[in-house]
Every structure is written in C-alpha cells, then in structure tokens.
Amino acid sequence: MIKHLKTLLRGEVDARCLEKPNVRWFIAYCIAIVLGSSVYGATIGLWRAPLQSVFTAIKFPLLIFLTCIGNGAVNGMLAQVLGSGLSFRQTAFAILMSFAVASLILGGFSPITLFILYNAPPLASEQAIIGHSVMLLAHVCVIAFAGVMANRRLSGLLRKMSGHDTTARAVLFSWLAGNLFLGAQLAWNLRPFIGSPQLAVQFLREDPLRGNFYEAVWRAFRHLFV
C-alpha cells in the first residue's frame, strides 16, 4: 500500500490502475486522505484552541469526501462528455487519487506548520495579529502547493488515459472548476476551520446551512468598494 502511494506521489501510476480500479487502492486513498488531512487540519485549528484542532481534524477530510460525493455525478458526466473515455467509477477513482496526493503532502507539512504555530505570538498578546497573518499565509501557501502538485499528477494521469493533451486539460479544468465551486460552499457550511477569537469554539456555527460563501464574498466586496 505504501509502495503504491509512493508511486502515486512520484506520478508514475500506470493508466492500467484506472482501467481496472482496485478496492485495495481505493481504501489506501481513503486512508491517506483521512490521515494526511486530519493531521494537517489539527494544526490549523490548534491556533484557536485544542478543541478546535479536534473539530478541524474531523472536518478537513469530511470536506474532501463531501466534495467528491457532491460532485461525483457531474464530474463523471463531464469526463464522458469531453471525450476522456472515463467511466463514473474511474472518475471517482482519479479524483480520489489526486486528493490522496494533496493529503499526503499536507500531512508531510504538518510538523512544519505546527512549528510555525509554536512560534506564533499567542492570541492574548499584542502581536497576535502578526501571528495570525503568518499562520494564514503559511497555510494558504501549503494548501496551494499541495493543490498544484495534486492537479499536476491528475493531469498526467488524464493525459495517459485520454491520449490527448487538450482533452486532459479540458477535463481537468472542468473538474477543478466544479470542485472549487462546491468545495468553497461546503467549507463555508462546515466552518469554522481556523476559528475566531471573538466567537466560541464550536463544531459548526449556528444554522450551518444558512448563508452562502459567494454572497459573503460579495458583501465583503461591497463593504470595501461601495
């Protein structure tokens, strides 16, 4: 299992593993996602409180799985409509593989983010805003890097499966757009992940399904510029 995950990280996974998806590898990807993203999620939430770190450790893999499930049908359809030749099952497998790559990278970075957190001025201090900014920037960079690497691996796999660069690119961007669109909203529903010092530590905010990520962004935009 570890050998296969290493092959996945190196980007040397054969297209044959997608032609006949294996249940053992499916379990391996799920385990990688749960372990890697939980550990990393814990380092995100720890800044606010130890309890928040537990909540975020649970919610981070949950966010990934819910995004995969929520977009499963449309991703499968897009893959077929765009001519990649992938079935629904193969699509789900490919997307899980890319999330597994991202989770493994995040897991590898978690000692470093924990070290940054250790050095960040505490919440109650005058320099808390600097600590919060550095933490936020570090997490954004790490998550962005993990996302870019995961999508590069996915892009390579799609190229092997479809045989065409254009098809692979079209499928990748359509999946990315859908996953980002739904993922942002699910992250909003599952908030908080980092936690605000002014608000209590909660697993979910009151009435978590109310409100919309894009409306919140629009309101913030209007407050700034209008």
Place this chain on the structure above:
Amino acid sequence: MNPPPLPSKQPSLFANNFVFEPMPNPGNPIRALENLLKYPGRIVHELHQTRAAILATWLLIFGIAGVAIYGIVVGAQSGGAQMWIAPAKLGFGTLLSVLICLPSLYIFTCLGGIDAQLRSVCGALFAAVCLSSILLIGFAPVAWIFSQSTDSIVFMGALHLLFWIIGIRFGLRLIDAMGRFLGATSRGHLRIWSVIFVLVCFQMTTTLRPIIAPSKTFLPTEKKFFLANWFETMNGTNEKKVK
C-alpha cells in the same frame, strides 16, 4: 607536435567529488567522515545499501556533536553558563529541525520522482547536517577571533549564520546528489525543500534564543518570529551588547 585539443565541454568544478562508488571500510565511522569531505558520492552510494542505518546513525551523532562543538565558540563570547547552554541549544535545535523537516523531505523526494527508502532519505539528511557541522568546526577559529574583537550580538549572530549557511549549502548538495543518484525527474522539489529547511533552522535559532547572549531564563518567555526578533535586536529593543 601539437598538444591534444581541449575537450569541448569542461567538467564542472565538483564533478569528481560525486562519483557514486562503494566506500572502502564502510563500518569505520572515521573513514565515513573522511569520505564525507573528500568523496561524498561514496556516502550517497553507501546510504542505499543494507548497512545504511548504522552509517546514518553515526552521521547524525557526528552532526549533532559537531554543531555542539561549534556552540562552545558561540557561547565563548559571553562565557559563564553560555559555554554549555549554547552547545546544548545548538545541538538540540539541530536535532529538532531535522525531525520537523524529515517528513516533508520524504514527500518531496517522492514528488521529485525518486524511489528512495526512508532510511536512505534519513541518511542523506543526516549526512548533510554532518557535513555542514564539519565545515562549521573549520570556521570555529575564525568565529572565535571575531567574537573576541566585538561585543555586538548582531554582528556575531550574522557571522555565525553566514558560516552556517556556507556549511549547509555544501550539505544540501548531498541531498541533491542523492536525487541525481536515484534518477530524479525533477530537482526543483528538493530545492524548494532546501529553502524550507533553511527557514526552519533560522526560526529555530529564534525559538531557542538567546544563544550568544546570556539570559535569566533558559528558553524565551516571549514568542517571536525570526525576522521580528532580528529587527528588534538591530534596532536596539532587545539587549544588543554582551558587556
């Protein structure tokens, strides 16, 4: 008679150092140190054999010990308790930095297309730290002379960091060499990791401060980032002089 023509492409300056071949007498730790300096390619080769764990352990021990020895020179500027506090902090800080960055190094080697075992990756990192500590020991007399000529923490801190950067630059070449030995498809990943490792080590010096100047507490009571601490020290907010 005409001299033979020069080859059209000159070999790189350090090409001969990285010939990947078996190391004679691999069980001898002193020989390992000698090869680390003169023929690091042999160390890279040995770290992928079955006895790699023993060699890696020796390299880690020598690396920590070497940094601790340099720590004596660092602490000599203040004297007193700093003569043991500085080596302890530098040795412990090095070990902690290695442990923090090891998981990401393993991930980055995979991302770079390298099929390496965990013991080989560990060994390469320990070898890098060991090589940098050997070079630091070489710089120790120079550092001591300067430490006796100035009371400025900022100047000496910058000088120690400079020597460390030179040492670790050679050390990180070993990790790059491991990548080449194992057929990395992309060396950019290991270079990114090298930057992360250097940043972690820089921050570690702030986490474990003070190292040069004496203090009432063993560890700092206030948390700061590396740059914030440096700017405050340069601006004189922190205690600047030793005496």
